[in-house]
Amino acid sequence: MIIDIHGHFTTAPKALEAWRDRQVAAIGNPSAMPAASELRIGDDELRESIERNQLRLMKERGLDLTVFSPRASFMAHHIGDFQVSSTWAAICNELCYRVSELFPRHFIPAAMLPQSPGVDTASCIPELVKCVEQYGNVAINLNPDPSGGHWTSPPLSDRYWYPIYEKMVEYDIPAMIHVSTSCNACFHTTGSHYLNADTTAFMQCLTSDLFRDFPTLRFVIPHGGGAAPYHWGRFRGLAQALEKPPLQEHLLNNVFFDTCVYHQPGIDLLTRVIPVDNILFASEMIGAVRGIDPETGHFFDDTKRYIEAANIDEQDRYKIYEGNARRVYPRLHAALNTKGL
């Protein structure tokens, strides 16, 4: 089977955005704050939003299952306080859970966290616990910059993040390191902030000994690892200069890259440079780049075409499509087993 480990619910019914707009408008004015219960989205609406969009494209492209999380750019942890983030995360996670219940063979949820800049990360644990224990989430998305482009939180190696890591280790779930909307005019959200965050997260891991403290902690760096594979020699050289072990030993038991790289040469580099055990299939569709590439006549984000054309053998392709996902996301593997998949 083909597992896409990076999908967001970017096509949720409009009522979700309308509720969020009301929530944001009511910040500082408690009497206007909408209750979560005021958002009503029926199963038919949910089903339609998925069938017309993600599921249609998955079928067209031959993808079987998507690890499905709330829309990344809408997480917007910089907006409001912890309570605002908490209510919003609960709503978004519930929707992804419901999608997974409506399409149990095609979607399995991953959770966003109710992060808020400067707030103790232990505050995220109750939502995380609920998502894993009640909603069957197999991973989380962790935002390394809840400020939205101002980078005011400490690096991922800081103890600030440890409460989340402790719970991840306990549940044996990976985190995709994924920022949200940039509210810094310097950074275009999907064109620079996302990629910068990937590179930044990778380097934060490289300069630290985080995985000595958490040998089983696993991070998935999305968007093909930002700039890391293209500059693999630079990173190998920096690790050497910093007297770290070789990257394979220092990071590659814990750090994985997805295949959200939207052209053939990028995927060719990724598969040439990064060991196949560290590459997980993903497309992040329907996401940042929704158009058709005039050079190929196919969707930019139809990443399966690039994997098919890459110079790798069938065993490697199996690992990228399925085997690695089952290993890196053990709860996904267990859930698939339960479903006979």
Place this chain on the structure above:
Amino acid sequence: MIIDIHGHFTTAPKALEAWRDRQVAAIGNPSAMPAASELRIGDDELRESIERNQLRLMKERGLDLTVFSPRASFMAHHIGDFQVSSTWAAICNELCYRVSELFPRHFIPAAMLPQSPGVDTASCIPELVKCVEQYGNVAINLNPDPSGGHWTSPPLSDRYWYPIYEKMVEYDIPAMIHVSTSCNACFHTTGSHYLNADTTAFMQCLTSDLFRDFPTLRFVIPHGGGAAPYHWGRFRGLAQALEKPPLQEHLLNNVFFDTCVYHQPGIDLLTRVIPVDNILFASEMIGAVRGIDPETGHFFDDTKRYIEAANIDEQDRYKIYEGNARRVYPRLHAALNTKGL
């Protein structure tokens, strides 16, 4: 000949750093502020610092000429006010000028600017004029984030930067877009801040119509363009979604990439994806990555080896090594002509 368009004076005599330390320590205490004249570095010291380091390696590697600018990580525009930056830039630019006078066949200077966060960029013009008119500088380094990792300045498309662009156009000189030290703990200077800045600058150009206002303005994005070539499909798709012209037309008359990518697969991707007319040879040695790659037995930053091994023809190699530099840096071309080179 082989022109390296990206070299910094990273090996300056220790007296320079000692003077800078005194300057920084005296911020807020004018009576302790050292005069520029208190820094004394003799020609012999300068000559030795170059002959033992950059020039030795250039000869070993077969490089003829380096466009030589002050050490990027030491620009540190975030330190002190405009006056501090101004004195510091003048000192550093004078040293690179002196190197170019001592080794006129091997070094030609590019200037750092006395940028300071929040200060009108017109304040940089006198130093720029001096460097071009008196010191024969052929380019400038422009720091898109003088805050050092906090990204508090407007994007490069903002009119804030126009005074510099107007002077660049008048002199027909390119700018290398190059940040300095990160003072944000999230960003490792050479491992993430540099690469992020490259990607950010590229995307700032993509989302704007800057080159409509300045059709002859030229930016060199160092470090192989950050993440841009690896994610070229993403950027093509984003340009399309933003209803911009194709990248070739929208940006590639004005934006160029250097070859500071420290492994063969990275250079192979760069030369496969980016039109050869937009690639300029560079190594940024002696710089961020000074070690020997155990996988090859050669220096990571010996980028000529990767260009030699790339799947391009001799005409393309000529363009990367020399032809493009003469076109993108017309004052370099003129200076070489004057010297009979």
